[in-house]
Amino acid sequence: MSELKRVIACLDVDSGRVVKGTNFVDIRDAGDPVELASRYDAEGADEIVFLDITASHEGRDTIVELARRAADEVFVPFTIGGGIRTVDDARAVLDAGADKVSVNSAAIERPELITELAENFGSQCVVLAIDARLEGERYVVHTHGGRRSTDLEAAAWAAEGVGLGAGEILLTSMDRDGTNDGYEIELTRKVAEAVPVPVIASGGAGEPADLVEALKEGRADAVLCASIFHYGSYSVDDAKSEIQNAGIPVRRTHTRT
């Protein structure tokens, strides 16, 4: 039996609130990341990623509080990214109930961070997030929410990160992010072929067929979705039905609590 591919719901959080609006009619507070995450859990999401994009870094406290509240309501694995710069930052959110942390700019500035995290918590806790944009022939890694370019090439940086101890790659195509045009398949496949760890495709999902393409053609192990779910165009269950119908094994649940 092949391993189950994952569908991951992503929530961008600014100062404790979900940034992108949502169209859900039956939730009390569409801005509350924990309430949304709990809904995605109920719909069948295999994991949740909370990306804290709070500009002012006054607040490691806010991500710790987010992890704590998520642990109260979310009963699938969840990752916290944004603002993790040290082992202590990571420990605080993991102790609060997060399963993994993701690091991006901080790991580029100081690659040893990846190793420190892996040594303290295990590689399974360490997700290396990579934001890449096609420049000429190269997929160039960007930092600081895409604002700064680096001289790193995505697949090479992914491989280096795994060598340093990252257990998973969260790969976002900046060219596709927010477009609903589908994932950047070539980028996804390049990185998936460069590393022996799971690659999560991110950026561009507009319909369930895009998820199937990333898993099949892009060779991703997981697909990350934000707006496709937030705006209620498709439920997690719709997405999983389509993936399953394409012959790709995914988790479907039949148990009622």
Add this chain to the structure above:
Amino acid sequence: MNGSPTVVVLDYGMGNLRSVEKALERSGANVLRTSEPEALSEADGCVLPGVGAFPRAMERIRALGLDQAISEAADRQLPILGICLGLQLLFESSVEQTETEGLGLLEGTVLPLPADGRKVPHIGWAEVDWVGDGALIDGIPSGEAFYFVHSYAVSPSKSDILGTASYGSRFVCAARKGSVAGVQFHPEKSSAAGLRLLGNFVGMASGGPGGPK
């Protein structure tokens, strides 16, 4: 009994217990996190969680006197649920790092996950097939997926096997004998199926059907 059953979550300093506590609360338990052996005498059920290495875990459990207390609790048929490393600790021994004696409540040893060339640790969702039945898995069909993070797996007596899963090759992911049970996966991270299993355990702790109390 009145009200929610009290389930103790044994804290021996290995790993994050918050998710386990919250999932048990959601499942109707009054949760007491403790490292006190005495707490077991007042409990309706006991959860032995844990991540990390077997030898260090046993060292801490013995140092706290929890090994004795757990054995006595098992003798009086207290429902006990081991989770992940907690399942492995229920067995006679493990070869992780160095051969180490476990709690010995279940017969068998803990061996490296064969994985058949796949990457270890095994991380992710895997479908579970139940071998036996029992109150713990009531209402959860075979084929439901649960979330795993592990590098070792238990090899119980055949009669104690409750469920298996596959990662490269098949391995035992749930075992039970009398009131003592354990699961290799993390029910607290396994969404509806996991909460159902924990709810079943809380039901056993409150002396529900199948509960030996």
